[in-house]
Amino acid sequence: MRFAVLADVHANLEAFRACLDHARARGADRIVLLGDLVGYGADPGAVLDLAMEEMGRGGLALLGNHDEAAIGTGATGMNDSAAAAISWTRAKLSETHRRFLGGLPLTIEEEGCLFVHADPSAPAKWRYVTDSESANRSLQATTAHATICGHVHRPALYSLGDTGKLIAFRPVEDAPVPLTRGRRWLGVLGAVGQPRDGNPAACYAIIDTHPMQVTWLRVPYDVATAAAKIRVAGLPPGLAERLFVGR
Amino acid sequence: MTREVGGFTVHEVLHEGGMAVLYRVTHPDHDLPMLMKVPRLREGEDPAAIVSFEMEQMIMPRLAGVHVPRFIALGGFEADPFIVMERVPGPALSIRLRDVPLPAEEVARIGAAVADALDALHHQHVVHLDVKPANIIFRETGEAVMVDYGLAHHERLPDLMAEEFRLPYGTVPYMAPEQALGIRNDPRSDIFSLGALMYQLATADLPFGEPQHLSGVKRRLWRDPVPPRRRRSNIPPWLQEVILRCLEVQPDARYPTAAQLAFELRNPSQIALTERAEKTRRDGFLTVLRRRLRRDAIQPRAFATARQVQSAPIVAIALDFTQMTEDLAAALRNQAYKMLASRPGARLACLNVLKTTLLSIDSTLDDQGRNRHVQRLVELQHWARPLGIAEGRATFHVLEGSDVADAIIDYARSNRVDHVVLGARESSLTRRLLGSVSGRVAAEAPCSVTVVRSRRTD
Numbered sequence: 089m090r091f092a093v094l095a096d097v098h099a100n101l102e103a104f105r106a107c108l109d110h111a112r113a114r115g116a117d118r119i120v121l122l123g124d125l126v127g128y129g130a131d132p133g134a135v136l137d138l139a140m141e142e143m144g145r146g147g148l149a150l151l152g153n154h155d156e157a158a159i160g161t162g163a164t165g166m167n168d169s170a171a172a173a174i175s176w177t178r179a180k181l182s183e184t185h186r187r188f189l190g191g192l193p194l195t196i197e198e199e200g201c202l203f204v205h206a207d208p209s210a211p212a213k214w215r216y217v218t219d220s221e222s223a224n225r226s227l228q229a230t231t232a233h234a235t236i237c238g239h240v241h242r243p244a245l246y247s248l249g250d251t252g253k254l255i256a257f258r259p260v261e262d263a264p265v266p267l268t269r270g271r272r273w274l275g276v277l278g279a280v281g282q283p284r285d286g287n288p289a290a291c292y293a294i295i296d297t298h299p300m301q302v303t304w305l306r307v308p309y310d311v312a313t314a315a316a317k318i319r320v321a322g323l324p325p326g327l328a329e330r331l332f333v334g335r
Numbered sequence: 336m337t338r339e340v341g342g343f344t345v346h347e348v349l350h351e352g353g354m355a356v357l358y359r360v361t362h363p364d365h366d367l368p369m370l371m372k373v374p375r376l377r378e379g380e381d382p383a384a385i386v387s388f389e390m391e392q393m394i395m396p397r398l399a400g401v402h403v404p405r406f407i408a409l410g411g412f413e414a415d416p417f418i419v420m421e422r423v424p425g426p427a428l429s430i431r432l433r434d435v436p437l438p439a440e441e442v443a444r445i446g447a448a449v450a451d452a453l454d455a456l457h458h459q460h461v462v463h464l465d466v467k468p469a470n471i472i473f474r475e476t477g478e479a480v481m482v483d484y485g486l487a488h489h490e491r492l493p494d495l496m497a498e499e500f501r502l503p504y505g506t507v508p509y510m511a512p513e514q515a516l517g518i519r520n521d522p523r524s525d526i527f528s529l530g531a532l533m534y535q536l537a538t539a540d541l542p543f544g545e546p547q548h549l550s551g552v553k554r555r556l557w558r559d560p561v562p563p564r565r566r567r568s569n570i571p572p573w574l575q576e577v578i579l580r581c582l583e584v585q586p587d588a589r590y591p592t593a594a595q596l597a598f599e600l601r602n603p604s605q606i607a608l609t610e611r612a613e614k615t616r617r618d619g620f621l622t623v624l625r626r627r628l629r630r631d632a633i634q635p636r637a638f639a640t641a642r643q644v645q646s647a648p649i650v651a652i653a654l655d656f657t658q659m660t661e662d663l664a665a666a667l668r669n670q671a672y673k674m675l676a677s678r679p680g681a682r683l684a685c686l687n688v689l690k691t692t693l694l695s696i697d698s699t700l701d702d703q704g705r706n707r708h709v710q711r712l713v714e715l716q717h718w719a720r721p722l723g724i725a726e727g728r729a730t731f732h733v734l735e736g737s738d739v740a741d742a743i744i745d746y747a748r749s750n751r752v753d754h755v756v757l758g759a760r761e762s763s764l765t766r767r768l769l770g771s772v773s774g775r776v777a778a779e780a781p782c783s784v785t786v787v788r789s790r791r792t793d
Binding site: 245250251253256257263265266268269270271299 | 493
């Protein structure tokens with residue numbers, strides 16, 4: 089099985105489409121949407137329509153904190169521009185979209201992989217896995233051979249072996265890493281719709297299950313259009329500007 | 336008695352090492368000689384055996400080419416893990432240790448073959464980190480094959496050995512000083528180990544003995560080895576130059592790439608000799624003391640594997656004097672200058688092909704032939720003089736062959752050239768009659784090719 093795992097699309101239709109096309113060209117069997125389909129970007133409706141289409145083709149989707157906020161009542165813990173984007177988004181969603189988001193699970197386990205949006209040790213708390221300490225907490229709390237999360241917008245790979253030593257690795261673009269059997273692995277994806285690692289190209293990953301390996305990929309997309317839509321929509325201009333630099 | 340593992344029939348034990356056991360295996364779908372490597376996972380075994388086997392499982396499937404045993408299969412993920420790979424039939428280089436000291440030409444031949452193999456690995460993002468006679472096997476066709484990737488570093492994969500263990504792993508007599516400090520991503524560490532190996536082949540002694548503790552290994556950060564010519568006075572200065580340059584403490588002072596080392600070993604007459612070549616004794620007490628006290632000043636600096644390899648290309652420039660105009664000669668010089676200026680580690684091989692016909696293949700043996708050869712050499716040197724390249728950084732070669740394009744392509748292949756530069760034929764008539772050499776080289780060379788043409792004025 090070849091999964092294409094897309095995290096943090098954030099209503100960026102241009103980036104989403106570019107990654108889906110790329111994943112199809114790479115022979116992905118199933119699309120996994122790792123949460124935060126909406127928030128920040130200007131195309132929540134179109135992104136959700138496309139996501140539902142993928143579900144119809146056997147795709148999987150998870151709930152993210154922005155999705156939860158967009159169908160809930162508040163945006164607790166979010167900064168001003170994120171909160172502004174959430175209230176803008178809320179008004180754009182149809183009943184179908186709300187029902188779709190409301191039905192998304194927090195975790196899915198398939199073929200030895202645990203998929204989750206944020207810290208897998210407490211998926212509903214939306215904590216970040218940003219360093220060895222939080223990665224260790226996550227790996228201690230799970231049993232899957234490979235756990236894949238997003239939420240951080242910066243790619244990373246962690247591993248825990250029998251010696252108890254946590255290993256951290258910064259993935260290299262398009263270089264498959266075998267997830268060997270002797271240890272357990274935690275892959276943190278970059279973002280499709282709002283990369284923050286200094287590289288403006290959209291980020292997603294391909295996961296092969298036999299033998300298990302993960303490949304981080306970068307896909308250039310039409311940033312100018314995505315940013316222009318954010319400005320026209322009247323969303324905070326910083327949300328458009330950051331897309332050009334990937335910060 | 337045989338048993339089946341993962342579809343492979345397991346035959347006798349070929350070798351029992353400290354970290355793994357090798358078995359001969361066969362399989363109906365594969366007709367090449369194969370071995371199965373199984374790690375020692377018993378209670379009480381070194382945990383490094385498991386981790387290094389994991390590294391090998393990660394790295395081996397990603398390697399390709401003649402200098403690596405062909406990877407066949409991984410298996411036993413749930414129970415007993417194994418790797419199946421090609422069994423390279425030739426003997427390991429360790430068998431030659433019986434015959435040391437070897438003649439200089441033999442040391443250079445072996446050294447160049449191993450450097451070729453290391454260059455192939457470095458280009459695949461791998462530093463071997465355990466270059467020693469037992470890990471080098473020669474194919475019947477002469478190529479060196481590097482085996483055992485348990486201690487290797489792959490710069491695009493997590494380095495489990497580095498993360499799991501604070502102590503460096505490696506083979507003490509051959510280990511580079513920076514390895515003793517825990518640096519694992521510098522391809523020049525392999526060049527150091529190859530230098531130690533050539534030292535041993537040439538002198539019959541190990542350059543740093545066999546220290547039992549890490550502190551003894553760290554000594555090589557400040558204590559230089561006895562110059563090889565002091566041990567064996569018949570070792571030529573060029574070989575001492577090469578060996579001692581490989582054994583420099585600072586990676587920056589060694590050959591920048593294994594390809595350049597191989598190149599020097601194949602062209603001993605063009606090696607620029609420095610004071611290393613004539614050194615007759617080790618550095619004096621005060622020099623050593625100064626180095627020892629200023630430890631921070633000699634902390635070797637690591638370079639990422641691919642970046643280091645790319646920083647020092649071998650550029651070959653093919654010059655055809657029968658077609659040369661002053662404009663084209665200048666345009667070619669300008670191109671060479673641009674390619675060398677930005678990369679201090681780059682070197683230039685200036686080539687000219689002396690066309691031989693099949694009938695007079697040995698004409699170069701007579702005086703006239705020798706004169707032609709020498710004349711071409713001085714023309715190459717004359718062309719290069721305005722570039723002002725330091726001695727040793729540019730070399731000059733007159734190749735012979737009945738087909739110019741073939742000669743250039745073969746040269747590029749066997750010398751691991753990174754970039755070929757050549758001039759376009761000026762006249763379209765000759766090109767039509769003789770075919771385009773540049774076109775064939777561009778299509779068939781195993782590297783980048785730049786064709787230079789002086790701008791036409793209409």
